[in-house]
Amino acid sequence: MLSKIIVHKVGNKINQENLFLSENELQLDEDTKELLTDYFLNAFKSEEQFQFYSDSYLSLNAVFSSAAEIFENRDKFNFESENIAKHLFEITQNTRVMGGEVFVVYFEGGITEEGNQIDSIGIFKTENKNPFLKVNPVDDNYEIEKDYGISLAKLDKGCLIYNTDKETGYAISVVDNNKNGAPEYWFEDFLKVRQRDDEYFHTQETLSVFKDFVTKQLPQEFEISKPDQADFLTKSLTFFQEKETFDFEEFTNEILEDKNVIESFVNYKTEYEQEMQVSISEEFPINATAVKKNQRYFKSVIKLDKNFHIYVHGDRKKIEQGQDENGKYYRLYFEEEK
Incomplete structure (x- = not known):
């Protein structure tokens, strides 16, 4: 339930815009x-979650610090909302970042998947203004007036x-649908968040x-042939x-299957973790949403010159590869043409 809301206007400091x-x-009123509430919360459709972090002490993360103060004492809501708006104003270092209204909202008692009630703080920025028409009755006629507002x-x-896991930087859902040539602005410069280890x-x-x-x-x-590569991807996704x-x-x-290939993958995974500075668990519950989101990257496509694409979805044994006097070829076996 939306219990507190305040709005500030945060311009682009680099472009000599103001902070209000x-x-x-x-x-x-309850209808508004x-x-x-629907406008703010319906934007978060992914289960992917993040957490605040800092290069030194977590308490030095500006948004984390303000959120912690509000969760501790809601009487500080207005004061800390101003600190959040000031922080957003100060970190703007890109002329492409658009100014806009910043809504800071306190939600009471949202229901988690586990059935628990948990409070949360929302920070929402509106940047794009869309045209709309207002049709007004005047005497026996109507007048149309054009205006701009938030869609x-x-x-x-x-x-x-979310007011949980404070010691590791809270659990946070984040969305950015308007990067404006400044992709790091919201995630890194303002919030300073990274993906949660879940x-x-x-x-x-x-x-x-x-x-x-x-x-x-x-x-x-x-x-290794292209069909074998496709087979590995298909089997892994399955x-x-x-x-x-x-x-x-x-x-x-x-x-x-092959121990040499397995050893190569183990080494590759280790090097990836070191380079990306992450630790990937070897045992965990599989998240179906993450699988669904990533499956489009597992499309097994064999591209043959500029003439043909073969999409491989299943049985590797139904694809044969060879060469004759006409050139290289693939032979495909199937039961039904659709």
């Missing part, structure tokens, strides 16, 4: 609260900070590192779709 801070919260169809930028993260990272291994590293070390939990040893033995 409201003194008081907005007083809204419901409308705004409720899509939120430009937002984050939702089942979504481990599912996504394992899929990503395996795909890179199959498409980049495997062809360099082993004599594994994630059918299993509830991931076990690294089970996965590598079932998908890669």
